[in-house]
Amino acid sequence: MYSFVGYVKARLEQTLQKLGKERLNVGNVAHMHSDQREDLCDPVEIEYITTRELQNSHGSCTGKIRMIVLKGENEASIDLTCPECGFSEKKKEIWKKPFTTNCGRCGFLIKITSLKAEIKKERKAR
Numbered sequence: 001m002y003s004f005v006g007y008v009k010a011r012l013e014q015t016l017q018k019l020g021k022e023r024l025n026v027g028n029v030a031h032m033h034s035d036q037r038e039d040l041c042d043p044v045e046i047e048y049i050t051t052r053e054l055q056n057s058h059g060s061c062t063g064k065i066r067m068i069v070l071k072g073e074n075e076a077s078i079d080l081t082c083p084e085c086g087f088s089e090k091k092k093e094i095w096k097k098p099f100t101t102n103c104g105r106c107g108f109l110i111k112i113t114s115l116k117a118e119i120k121k122e123r124k125a126r
Contacts, residue, residue: 056083
């Protein structure tokens, strides 16, 4: 098991060292408490990032997924709350589109499709 926040923090520190900077000065970020800055990453290094609400089998939004893929990597760092059983987990998985993963406890299948495809699906259902 790994720490999602720790991973992102380590990558941010590596990026800042490459740039020769001591801290990230973007807007109010420099004035944030160090705990609040832990989730930040240099936007130039991000290939894909999403935060979405997830529906359970009854159609209600009870889960959430946060996913980030950094450039040059083929692994997605995932922060997941299962919509079916409520189990929270952090994990890494191979990233490809469309992305699918399973809950670590109940095995519920979670699919992340493009937002464009989701909008089309909603319009068709109306």
